[in-house]
Amino acid sequence: MRTNQLGVLFSRCSKIVVTGIIALICIPAFATTFTNNTTIGVGNTNYDGADVVVTNCTLTVDGPHTFSSLLVAGGGVLTHSFSPNGSVSNLLNVANENQVLSGTNLVTLLNSNVIATTVSVTDFSGTNFYTNGLDYLLTSPDGIVTQLQLTTNSAIADGSTILVSYETLLGTVSAGLNLSVSNSVQVDVGGVINANGAGYGGGMGPGSGRNSGSPPYDGSGGGYGGMGGTSTSNAPTGITYGSFTQPASLGSGGGSSYTGIGGSGGGMIEINAGGAVIVNGSISANGGNGTNNRCGGGSGGGIWITGQTFSRGGRDCSKWRRGESPYGGGGGGGRISIQYNSTTFTGSITAMAARVR
The missing domain is CATH 2.60.40 (Immunoglobulin-like)
Incomplete structure (x- = not known):
């Protein structure tokens, strides 16, 4: 796989950076607690305005919703549905x-x-x-x-x-996790907000990978924050797109090959909190690997989080995924924007593209 060009990696728009201690969130006794796999569809407003707790299960939320507070406890997974064409x-x-x-x-x-x-x-x-x-x-x-x-x-x-x-x-509506939370958001150790591979499907999206060559032809990587990687036949790479500070777009899929479609792009996570954002678990929107012979990998997706304060010891990432080695191109990096008034900042934030092979 050829090298791909590294695009925009990370956006952080902060006003004041300070060191301090943020108190733990107190979830009210009347919170809605999910312990079994559940999907909240676009038109389902039954939980809007509620204090939501996710533990030891997967909660899938599609379309814009408003919660009072959000806790993703250990063993909990918060995600959105995958739709190849980017809409649900x-x-x-x-x-x-x-x-x-x-x-x-x-x-x-x-x-x-x-x-x-x-x-x-x-x-x-x-x-x-x-x-x-x-x-x-x-x-x-x-x-x-x-x-x-x-x-x-x-x-x-x-x-x-x-x-x-x-x-x-x-x-x-456009696919993605789009939450407005009136108060605080907390992701505990072992908790995950995960949109890996939930973006555009292979060969789809504004930065989709392409393919070229005589049979057997191969595919390039999808682009988003960074351009996708070329394939061995020099298929045109997936282009960059979207906003640096407001990355509310899905990642794009990798180019197809003669055996099938490329890897899907990473999804989109947008959370606007009125209070503290505490991340001790992980938030990710990684692209999907190219698994069909000679196909391209998907690009990373978008992560856009705003809150009054931002405290973290966990990890945020929106990474590329590799194309099918050694012919397919790797996906480009995604986009991450974290916006806050104050922070105690540890851990890691990564929006990287494919390495040279």
Whole structure:
């Protein structure tokens, strides 16, 4: 693998740098504590405004959300979903919508763009479940509205009220972890905020790697904060992009080869805290290695953290990942911006690109 060019490595915009002691966060007794793997989707506002604790499980959060405080305890992982094209669906969960089915009359669900596979129909008590095609017919004449109709021999009594639950697609938003936290954020030892490989998929993104050469052709590395590395056939490298001080972009994927796509880019972590930010664990948005023969590695992603104070003994990193050796190009470094009013600073912050091979 050829050398790649090292781009922007690290952005820190501080006003005052001081040495001091930051008190530990006191999580209220009424905090919402996650101990089982859970996903908070874009449209799920059930936990907005809550004090959130993540311990011994993975909490996946997609789209913008607002917490009161955040603690990622030992064994806890906070991340966002991977989407190759860089966007995630904004789904609205509708529970127990009342509808009356009578004769052969069609009834229309209250929301458009219903995902048919998510529709569930029960009686008014919610205990008896009915079957599409047997008890009712589910149709969408224009692909936008969804309608229900009784079948001839339905178990649903004519003229009765049923409950319909479903998911509807409201659109898409950019992938990434985007949190506004009113008070403090703490990542304990053994706790992780991790968006490794959660950026653009192989060959995708504004800094995506390319490929060149006659079969078997190979791929260059993805770029973001730094340019991607060239492949042995000198495939054009992934370019740099995004903001130095506000790195709210996903990392780009590596170039494909004749055997498959390149490594995915690192994800995006944006946390805006109104109080202290204490990191004794790790925060990372590393790119993915190129695993297919001759493909390129993904670039590092973006980490953007703001808070009143910043105390740390852990590690922040947004690194490249290597291309498939010895032909694929390595990914470029990501971007990191930490912004605060005061800090007690130890540990390490790294946004590096591929080494020479």
